[in-house]
Amino acid sequence: MDNPAVKRIVNHIIKSPEDKREYRGLELINGIKALLISDPTTDKSSAALDVHIGSLSDPPNIAGLSHFCEHMLFLGTKKYPKENEYSQFLSEHAGSSNAFTSGEHTNYYFDVSHKHLEGALDRFAQFFLCPLFDESCKEREVNAVDSEHEKNVMNDAWRLFQLEKATGNPNHPFSKFGTGNKYTLETRPTQEGIDVRQELLKFHSTYYSSNLMAICVLGRESLDELTELVVKLFSEVENKNVPLPEFPEHPFQEEHLRQLYKVVPIKDIRNLYVTFPIPDLQKYYKSNPGHYLGHLIGHEGPGSLLSELKSKGWVNTLVGGQKEGARGFMFFIINVDLTEEGLLHVEDIILHMFQYIQKLRTEGPQEWVFQECKDLNAVAFRFKDKERPRGYTSKIAGILHYYPLEEVLAAEYLLEEFRPDLIEMVLDKLRPENVRVAIVSKSFEGQTDQTEEWYGTQYKQEAIPDEVIEKWKNADLNGKFKLPTKNEFIPTNFEILPLEKEATSYPALIKDTAMSKLWFKQDDKFFLPKACLNFEFFSPFAYVDPLHCNMAYLYLELLKDSLNEYAYAAELAGLSYDLQNTIYGMYLSVKGYNDKQPILLKKIIEKMATFEIDEKRFEIIKEAYMRSLNNFRAEQPHQHAMYYLRLLMTEVAWTKDELKEALDDVTLPRLKAFIPQLLSRLHIEALLHGNIAKQAALGVMQMVEDTLIEHAHTKPLLPSQLVRYREVQLPDRGWFVYQQRNEVHNNCGIEIYYQTDMQSTSENMFLELFCQIISEPCFNTLRTKEQLGYIVFSGPRRANGIQGLRFIIQSEKPPHYLESRVEAFLLSMEKSIEDMNEEAFQKHIQALAIRRLDKPKKLSAECAKYWGEIISQQYNFDRDNTEVAYLKTLSKDDIIKFYKMASSPLHVKYVTVYPRYNICVQNRTVLLLHRENWIQKV
Numbered sequence: 001m002d003n004p005a006v007k008r009i010v011n012h013i014i015k016s017p018e019d020k021r022e023y024r025g026l027e028l029i030n031g032i033k034a035l036l037i038s039d040p041t042t043d044k045s046s047a048a049l050d051v052h053i054g055s056l057s058d059p060p061n062i063a064g065l066s067h068f069c070e071h072m073l074f075l076g077t078k079k080y081p082k083e084n085e086y087s088q089f090l091s092e093h094a095g096s097s098n099a100f101t102s103g104e105h106t107n108y109y110f111d112v113s114h115k116h117l118e119g120a121l122d123r124f125a126q127f128f129l130c131p132l133f134d135e136s137c138k139e140r141e142v143n144a145v146d147s148e149h150e151k152n153v154m155n156d157a158w159r160l161f162q163l164e165k166a167t168g169n170p171n172h173p174f175s176k177f178g179t180g181n182k183y184t185l186e187t188r189p190t191q192e193g194i195d196v197r198q199e200l201l202k203f204h205s206t207y208y209s210s211n212l213m214a215i216c217v218l219g220r221e222s223l224d225e226l227t228e229l230v231v232k233l234f235s236e237v238e239n240k241n242v243p244l245p246e247f248p249e250h251p252f253q254e255e256h257l258r259q260l261y262k263v264v265p266i267k268d269i270r271n272l273y274v275t276f277p278i279p280d281l282q283k284y285y286k287s288n289p290g291h292y293l294g295h296l297i298g299h300e301g302p303g304s305l306l307s308e309l310k311s312k313g314w315v316n317t318l319v320g321g322q323k324e325g326a327r328g329f330m331f332f333i334i335n336v337d338l339t340e341e342g343l344l345h346v347e348d349i350i351l352h353m354f355q356y357i358q359k360l361r362t363e364g365p366q367e368w369v370f371q372e373c374k375d376l377n378a379v380a381f382r383f384k385d386k387e388r389p390r391g392y393t394s395k396i397a398g399i400l401h402y403y404p405l406e407e408v409l410a411a412e413y414l415l416e417e418f419r420p421d422l423i424e425m426v427l428d429k430l431r432p433e434n435v436r437v438a439i440v441s442k443s444f445e446g447q448t449d450q451t452e453e454w455y456g457t458q459y460k461q462e463a464i465p466d467e468v469i470e471k472w473k474n475a476d477l478n479g480k481f482k483l484p485t486k487n488e489f490i491p492t493n494f495e496i497l498p499l500e501k502e503a504t505s506y507p508a509l510i511k512d513t514a515m516s517k518l519w520f521k522q523d524d525k526f527f528l529p530k531a532c533l534n535f536e537f538f539s540p541f542a543y544v545d546p547l548h549c550n551m552a553y554l555y556l557e558l559l560k561d562s563l564n565e566y567a568y569a570a571e572l573a574g575l576s577y578d579l580q581n582t583i584y585g586m587y588l589s590v591k592g593y594n595d596k597q598p599i600l601l602k603k604i605i606e607k608m609a610t611f612e613i614d615e616k617r618f619e620i621i622k623e624a625y626m627r628s629l630n631n632f633r634a635e636q637p638h639q640h641a642m643y644y645l646r647l648l649m650t651e652v653a654w655t656k657d658e659l660k661e662a663l664d665d666v667t668l669p670r671l672k673a674f675i676p677q678l679l680s681r682l683h684i685e686a687l688l689h690g691n692i693a694k695q696a697a698l699g700v701m702q703m704v705e706d707t708l709i710e711h712a713h714t715k716p717l718l719p720s721q722l723v724r725y726r727e728v729q730l731p732d733r734g735w736f737v738y739q740q741r742n743e744v745h746n747n748c749g750i751e752i753y754y755q756t757d758m759q760s761t762s763e764n765m766f767l768e769l770f771c772q773i774i775s776e777p778c779f780n781t782l783r784t785k786e787q788l789g790y791i792v793f794s795g796p797r798r799a800n801g802i803q804g805l806r807f808i809i810q811s812e813k814p815p816h817y818l819e820s821r822v823e824a825f826l827l828s829m830e831k832s833i834e835d836m837n838e839e840a841f842q843k844h845i846q847a848l849a850i851r852r853l854d855k856p857k858k859l860s861a862e863c864a865k866y867w868g869e870i871i872s873q874q875y876n877f878d879r880d881n882t883e884v885a886y887l888k889t890l891s892k893d894d895i896i897k898f899y900k901m902a903s904s905p906l907h908v909k910y911v912t913v914y915p916r917y918n919i920c921v922q923n924r925t926v927l928l929l930h931r932e933n934w935i936q937k938v
Contacts, residue, residue, distance in 0.1 A: 005231045009227075011025075012406060015409050016383070018382060018383060026405075028235050030211070030234075030237055031241075032235075033400045034230050034234075034400075036217055036226040038219070038221060038222055043854045044388075045112055045389065046109065047120070047217040048110075048394040048396070051105070051107075053207040054106055056174065057173070059203070061194065062180075062185065062199055063185075067180050068196075070108070076132040077126035078126070079122075081132060083780075084784065085123060092847055093115075094854075095847075097109065113850045117217075117220075118229060128234070144783070144787065147747075151747070151810060154266050156265045163457050168252050169253055181454075206240070209238065210234075210240075211240070212242055212244065213234075214401055215400075247327060248328040257435065266744065268631055269440060269441075271335065271337055272335065272440075274350060278290070281322060285412070286416040287417040290322030297360075301565050308480050312345075313339055313341050314339055314348070319333070320332075338441075340620075343443065350437065355477065361424075364424075369483070376573060376574070380574060385528070396408060399411070448460040488596075491574070491575075492595060493595045494529040496527050497693055503524060506878060508521065519686065519870060520687075520688050520692075528859065531690025532687075532689050534589045535686045536870075538584050539678050539681065539682055542678060543652065547665055549654050550625075551674040552586070554671060555581075557625065563603070576590075577591070583652070585682070588604065602703060609711035610712075613668065629659055637747060637810050638750075645911060649728050680714065680715065684701075687866060729802070731909060736911045738913045749808070750912065750913065751807065751914075752910060752912045754903075756803055757802075767796050769844065769845065769848055773833060773836075774829055778794040789809050791809060794806070807822045830896075
């Protein structure tokens with residue numbers, strides 16, 4: 001292709017042999033790097049553009065300006081001046097969009113129906129050509145940024161990250177407050193005579209330069225057509241030849257090392273963070289020395305650092321490895337979750353860390369370890385799942401800045417060079433004289449003397465005594481530490497089984513007995529050597545009361561804890577499992593390469609049936625569970641609203657308070673007695689799906705049953721013991737409010753739920769089409785225009801076969817005001833729908849149809865859809881096709897009728913959940929949550 005706007009074309013992009021998509025790399029004359037992806041099978045097209053500029057480049061006196069710029073770009077351009085033009089176009093064509101700002105990146109991305117890529121991409125391109133930055137939007141969007149920050153203020157992860165930045169070099173860009181808030185974007189600039197809009201224009205004009213941009217576009221079009229589209233829309237972006245910001249000086253210099261920070265969290269957590277400054281390792285991606293060391297230090301198998309620390313009762317989890325910084329610097333971290341006893345042994349824990357590091361120095365870099373990492377990564381790359389378009393383009397746009405076009409898909413997977421010199425170089429940085437330590441615990445309340453500026457985190461800084469540093473320097477070898485053994489779970493058989501003659505398009509019931517139901521589907525879409533094995537073990541003892549619910553939870557947590565060393569090797573080899581208690585019993589899933597799946601599954605089932613509890617781990621995990629129950633108080637307000645609504649609407653659901661009250665009654669003898677009771681009678685419903693034959697599936701199910709019968713003497717449940725929980729039916733003209741005090745957050749969360757009807761093909765489509773129609777206007781009205789809060793959501797709510805319309809808002813405004821605005825918005829929608837022309841109505845039908853028919857991109861996603869049908873006992877595996885066929889018969893009059901029925905004073909029935917305020921609740925029935933979980937009027 002000969003095009004004067006194109007500097008270079010790269011047609012050979014290294015990709016997975018299983019990847020059927022076509023790729024092309026471009027470098028435009030103006031410096032934009034692009035990766036084009038042609039996928040003739042995609043339902044959604046997508047594009048993302050990453051600007052290699054973020055909050056590290058904010059002006060020192062306007063914190064959050066890059067983030068504010070990201071927000072403002074969505075609100076109109078010269079070519080498309082209407083504020084919500086972009087979002088409305090995407091909504092009408094089954095699309096969505098988002099963006100994020102980090103220290104070095106601002107990343108914008110969208111997806112849309114494959115037929116409308118050009119229209120969406122044209123609107124998207126204007127962000128970088130001619131944004132309006134309209135003065136009328138400025139104040140509202142400052143409020144949106146402020147609301148976003150307020151959402152994070154009581155979040156420990158955000159607080160600790162900002163504290164880490166604040167305790168380094170204050171003159172380094174790393175120390176900046178990246179999110180921004182009303183004070184940094186409005187109050188302080190006004191006081192200092194700074195025009196923020198002018199600064200915004202200046203920032204965009206300075207940094208939004210084509211030489212700092214990378215774009216990824218995915219569509220059904222051919223590579224030539226995609227090339228033409230990108231050249232046409234993005235070749236006019238101006239190249240201002242902005243130097244790429246680099247930060248060669250590390251934010252942690254000599255005076256910031258050998259420091260201890262005692263930090264008070266919001267939640268009752270106990271964490272230890274050990275950090276070492278290291279140089280930027282990005283250019284060494286072909287050997288990845290940080291990955292090698294993270295693999296060993298963060299290993300969880302026998303002889304590992306974690307194994308030894310757990311055996312002493314000091315920690316529960318450990319994470320080790322390199323952490324991104326920016327161009328010029330990185331960090332190496334070792335983070336652990338401390339037990340109560342571990343909090344008293346921090347110095348010893350860190351000594352063990354240095355003993356393990358000394359072990360690595362003594363042993364020297366091991367080529368076989370590197371080769372195993374290389375082999376694992378190669379298998380992961382060869383058989384990687386197909387990604388959803390929106391996430392895929394966003395990720396690629398970001399990493400295009402770091403790798404050659406030819407290698408951009410493979411660079412993060414394929415290791416090539418064993419470089420012991422680089423491993424030793426990084427290892428040499430992991431010394432006591434370079435360490436920073438942070439301990440996070442509620443026990444430091446009242447002992448701190450400093451407050452972080454932006455989040456208000458209380459902490460105390462101390463120099464680590466020289467004698468402690470010397471003790472760590474002299475760490476001797478610990479004979480209990482061993483390097484990992486060869487990973488026996490690495491798959492070797494990648495054969496794709498031929499489709500059997502009786503293969504079905506949807507899961508088929510191939511076994512139905514008193515003990516079990518087995519659903520089976522051989523994969524006929526993805527053709528990868530993978531399978532998903534899902535099991536629900538129904539037991540009447542698992543959720544009969546809060547005590548039994550607690551015991552079921554602790555049993556499975558202890559079981560997973562005891563399996564961790566064994567299962568970690570499987571996880572490294574692409575084979576994982578999940579095990580959790582449910583309201584009906586226990587859920588187990590095993591996913592990944594099918595080659596060694598039966599080995600892992602058999603081990604799990606044997607362990608379930610023969611489990612012996614370790615007393616020390618019982619006490620530790622019980623205490624951690626109590627803290628997790630207590631910590632729910634600090635979750636986001638909108639999550640509280642959703643939680644309490646579920647309690648109100650479900651026939652049987654135990655509250656956090658009820659669980660806490662019953663936890664004291666869980667003793668070791670009682671839990672030991674409970675396990676055989678739990679397993680004494682079960683009914684198993686399973687779905688085996690993937691690269692597996694029917695007879696093999698039957699064999700797997702038989703193994704599960706035989707193991708439980710042999711070791712736990714399990715018998716089938718009686719039919720009367722297979723119960724299903726119901727949803728509360730709200731009466732017509734039932735207007736209810738439930739209030740709950742919010743003790744942690746300044747803002748409130750509210751959920752308003754309009755119950756409509758039982759799920760059916762017709763009712764599902766009425767509700768979903770109505771939600772499709774109101775979705776964009778709801779966001780535009782309540783969030784963009786009225787600025788109610790950062791979190792504004794509308795959509796269907798479904799549980800136990802019953803459904804309705806939900807609104808979720810998190811805001812600083814009082815909840816009764818939010819409720820009134822939702823009611824006003826709903827009232828306004830009647831005229832909007834009545835005035836809607838047929839073309840606009842059909843766009844919504846098509847958009848919903850495209851969303852519903854969007855095919856799963858990987859086996860686990862398809863399996864999850866089928867499992868949802870099984871676990872809900874609806875078994876409508878062809879739901880998408882049957883419901884979309886009905887959807888296409890609907891008229892505007894049908895939706896108006898649905899709206900009038902749902903909102904009619906004679907029939908309306910809804911519940912509002914929000915924090916307790918000193919307000920008068922008029923014309924509503926106030927709800928109390930009783931132990932029986934029935935709604936009662938007071």
